Amino acid sequence: MNICAKLRAGVVTESAEQTRALAAELAAALPPDTVLALHGDLGVGKTTFVQGLAQGLGVTAQVTSPTFAIYAVYAGQRMKLIHLDAYRLEHGRQLDDLLLEEFLTSPWCLAVEWPEKTGTWLPAEAWHVTLAIVDGDRHRVCLQ
Secondary structure (H helix, E strand, O other): OOHHHHHHHOEEEOOHHHHHHHHHHHHHHOOOOEEEEEEOOOOOOHHHHHHHHHHHHOOOOOOOOOOOOOEEEEOOOOOEEEEEEOOOOOOOOHHHHOOHHHHOOOOEEEEEEOHHHHOOOOOOOOEEEEEEEEEOOEEEEEEO
């Protein structure tokens, strides 16, 4: 079963390391110029998932949450990773002021935490990944 099929069925991870490994596996299967909308409550592992994406894309820099900077750009071996944390945005129109389009030179992957804060800014073809805590430290990751 390929990674997308596994994620559509839902995968439960037992640790942050497993979540990162799952995301790295997905990164290897991503087509260029993909938007990933990462849904889930605070502390559910969205940034951990992005760290795994970065590993899978060949990013060597340390990936942390860009909550205060709003976004961070990382150069990977396969493609550029743009990590957007929309938590502090008040409305989707604020995204236009960030000039993200300047960084979307192919090939790239844009991972968006808190996509519900972006209004209608996300493209219709965005991939939606939901993360949830299911039992203590166990997490469920599902591609919709």
